[in-house]
Amino acid sequence: MTSDGPFTTLLRLGRLPTAKKSAQHGMYHVLAILVCLIMYAPIHLVVVNSLKDRTEARSMSIERPATLYLENYSTVIKQANLEQAFFNSVLYSSSATLLATILASMAAYVMSRNKTRLNQFLYFFIIMGIAMPFNFFTLSKVMQMTHLINTQIGIIILYAATQLPFNTFLIYGFVESLPRELDEAAIVDGAGPLRLFFGVIFPLLTPVLVTAALLSFLQVWNDFIFPLYYLNDSSKWPMPLAVYNFFGQFESSWNLVSADIVLTVLPVIAVYLLGQRFIVSGMTAGSVKG
Amino acid sequence: MLHNKVYPFYFTLGTLILYIVFFVIPAVMGLGYAFTDWNRYSTDVNYVGLENFSVLLSSSDNYIFYARNTFVFTFTTIVLKTVLGLLFALLLHNGIRRLRSLYRLIIFLPAVLPMVVVGIIFRSVLNPRRGLLNEFLQAVGLGAWTQQWLTDPHVALLSIMGVDTWKGAGYIMVILLAGLQTIPVEYYEAAQIDGANAFARLRHLTIPLLMPALVVSTVLSILHGLKIFDVVYVLTNGGPGYSTEVLYTAIFKEFSKGRYGIGTALSSLLFFVMVFIGYFVIRLMEQGRTND
Numbered sequence: 001m002t003s004d005g006p007f008t009t010l011l012r013l014g015r016l017p018t019a020k021k022s023a024q025h026g027m028y029h030v031l032a033i034l035v036c037l038i039m040y041a042p043i044h045l046v047v048v049n050s051l052k053d054r055t056e057a058r059s060m061s062i063e064r065p066a067t068l069y070l071e072n073y074s075t076v077i078k079q080a081n082l083e084q085a086f087f088n089s090v091l092y093s094s095s096a097t098l099l100a101t102i103l104a105s106m107a108a109y110v111m112s113r114n115k116t117r118l119n120q121f122l123y124f125f126i127i128m129g130i131a132m133p134f135n136f137f138t139l140s141k142v143m144q145m146t147h148l149i150n151t152q153i154g155i156i157i158l159y160a161a162t163q164l165p166f167n168t169f170l171i172y173g174f175v176e177s178l179p180r181e182l183d184e185a186a187i188v189d190g191a192g193p194l195r196l197f198f199g200v201i202f203p204l205l206t207p208v209l210v211t212a213a214l215l216s217f218l219q220v221w222n223d224f225i226f227p228l229y230y231l232n233d234s235s236k237w238p239m240p241l242a243v244y245n246f247f248g249q250f251e252s253s254w255n256l257v258s259a260d261i262v263l264t265v266l267p268v269i270a271v272y273l274l275g276q277r278f279i280v281s282g283m284t285a286g287s288v289k290g
Numbered sequence: 291m292l293h294n295k296v297y298p299f300y301f302t303l304g305t306l307i308l309y310i311v312f313f314v315i316p317a318v319m320g321l322g323y324a325f326t327d328w329n330r331y332s333t334d335v336n337y338v339g340l341e342n343f344s345v346l347l348s349s350s351d352n353y354i355f356y357a358r359n360t361f362v363f364t365f366t367t368i369v370l371k372t373v374l375g376l377l378f379a380l381l382l383h384n385g386i387r388r389l390r391s392l393y394r395l396i397i398f399l400p401a402v403l404p405m406v407v408v409g410i411i412f413r414s415v416l417n418p419r420r421g422l423l424n425e426f427l428q429a430v431g432l433g434a435w436t437q438q439w440l441t442d443p444h445v446a447l448l449s450i451m452g453v454d455t456w457k458g459a460g461y462i463m464v465i466l467l468a469g470l471q472t473i474p475v476e477y478y479e480a481a482q483i484d485g486a487n488a489f490a491r492l493r494h495l496t497i498p499l500l501m502p503a504l505v506v507s508t509v510l511s512i513l514h515g516l517k518i519f520d521v522v523y524v525l526t527n528g529g530p531g532y533s534t535e536v537l538y539t540a541i542f543k544e545f546s547k548g549r550y551g552i553g554t555a556l557s558s559l560l561f562f563v564m565v566f567i568g569y570f571v572i573r574l575m576e577q578g579r580t581n582d
Contacts, residue, residue: 024385025385025386028381028385028386029386029389031381031385032381032382032385032386032389032393033393035378035381035393035397036393036396036397038456039396039397039399039400039456039460040396040399041422042400042411042412042415042422042456043399043400043403043411045411045414045415045422046411058420059420060414060415060417060420060421060422061420061422061425062422103304103305103308104305106301106302106304106305107301107302107304107305107306109297109301110297110298110299110301110302111302113293113296113297114293114294114296114297116293119302122302122306124572125309126305126306126309127572128565128568128569128572129309129313130513130568130571130572131513131564131565131567131568131569131571131572132313132317132561132564132565132568133516133517133557133560133561133564134312134313134316134557135316135317135319135320135554135557135558135561136541136542136545136553136557137320137323137328137545137550137553137554137557138315138316138317138319138320138323138554138557139312139316140545141316141319142311142312142315142316142319146311157308157312158312160308161308161309161311161312161313162312164305164308164309165309165313168305169575173579183296187296193295193296193297193298193301196296197301218402221404222402222403222404222405222406223404224404224405224406224520225519225520228542229542229545239404240404240406240407241406243406243407243410244406244410244524247410247413254414257410261407261410261411264404264407265403265404265407268402268403268404269399269402271402272399272402273395276395279402280394280398280464280468283461283464283465284464284465284468
C-alpha cells in the first residue's frame, strides 16, 4: 500500500469519500487508456492495412478489412527481397551485439577492478563516445583505408564500435557490485586472468550482459544511417533500409508497404516483449539512483 | 604490480582499438580536413583556411537556418516530451495500480520501433487527403484544424516534432517513473499533514526530488535532438523548400554532393557542441550511480 505514492496515501488517510475515490480511479484509467490508444493507433493502422487489397488500402483507413488478404505477405517477401534483408539484419545485429558485449565486458571489468589513473582516464575517454557524433566524411575515409567500406564485415565492426561506449558504461557499474573475494578465491585456486574472467566473472555478469545485448541488438536492428552511407550494394542492406527503398518504389501500394513494415517490426516487438524488463532497466540505468 | 597480472591491460585493447579507429581518428582527421577543399571529384586536397566556415556562416548558404531548425526542433521536442512524459509518469505512478505495467508497455512501445518505419507510418497518418489524423479531426468536428501536415512550410517542422514526441515521450516517461520510485512515501505523508495541496506537493516535493532524472532525460533529449536525421529524412527530406532542413540532413546532402570539406567543417563544429554537452551528461550519470 505505502509504496503507491502520494495519491493513494492521500486516499488512505481518508480525506476523500469512497464514491469520489473510485470515480477518480476510473478517470485515471480512462486517461491511461486514451494515451495508450494514441500510442497504439498508428501501429494498428499498419497491421489492419497489411491485410487489405490494394484499392481498399489506398485510403489507409483504420476500418477492418472486408476480406483478409494474406497474399500481401508472400508478395512482399518475394518482391522486396525481404529474406536477404532479414538475413542481413540478423547477421549484423547478432554479430555486432556479440562483439560489443564481449569486448565491452572485458574492458569494463579490468577498468573497474584495477582503478589506476590510466584506466580511470580511459574509462571516461571511452564513455564520452555516448555523446560523440560521427563524422561521416572522415569515417568513410577510415572505412576505405581499412578496406571495410561496402563490406558486411565492415558494417558489423562499425556497429560493434557504436555500441561499445554505452555497454562499457553499463557493465562497469555492475562489476563494482561483484565482490572482489571471488577474484581472490579464483586466483588462489590457480586461475589465470582469462579463466578468472570467462569462468567466474562472465557468468555472474549475466543480468547486465542481457540488458546490454538487448539494447545493442535493438539499436543495430533499427539503424539505417550507416548502411545509407557505407553500403551501396542493395543485397547487403538490412531491413530498415530495404523497407525504405521498397516504400520509395511502391508508395501507392500501402497494403504491401504495410505488410513490409509489419515483417520488419515483428522481430523488434518480439525482442521488446521478451526482454522488456531488461530494456527498461538498461534505458534508465545511470539516470536514477539505486 | 600484482593487479596488472590479474587484470591485464590487453583486456581493454579490443574496445580501445575499435573506439580509437571509429570514433577518435575520424574526429581528429575531421579537424584537419575542415580547413581544406576536400571533395569527391579531385584527388588533391588543398588548405583553404577558414573558407568552409565562412560558407557555413554566409546567409546565402542557409546553414544558419538549418542550425536554427535543429535548435527549434531540439528545444520544442524536449519541452513536449518532458511535459508529456512527466504527466504520463505521474498518472501511472500515483493514479494507477492495476494494469500499470501493461499501460507502461504500450506507452513505451513507439520508442523501440525503427525511426524509418515511424517515418513511413506517419507519411500515411499525416496525408492531407486520406490520412488518419485529418480524418479523425473531421470525424470529431474539428475539420477546421485539418492541415497539409507535411507540405505546408509553416506546419511541416511542427509535424515532425509531433512525430518525434509521439516516439519519444514513453522513453522519458520510463526514466521519470524510475525517478519517482526513489522518492520515499513518508515525504508525502509529512507534506500532507502540513496541509500542502496536490500542486504544492508537485512543485516543492516531486519536481525537486525528481531533478536528477529530469536533468538526465533532458540532456539525453538534447543529444537526440541535435543528431536528428532519420525522421526528417523520411518525412520531408528537408522540404518543402528548406523549411525542415536540419544539420544532419544537410550533412547527408553535402555527402551526396561530394562536398566533403564543408561537411567535415560542419561535423567538427557539432562535435565540439556535443562533446561539451556530453561531458556534463556523463558527469551526471556517473554521479547518479555513485551517490547511493
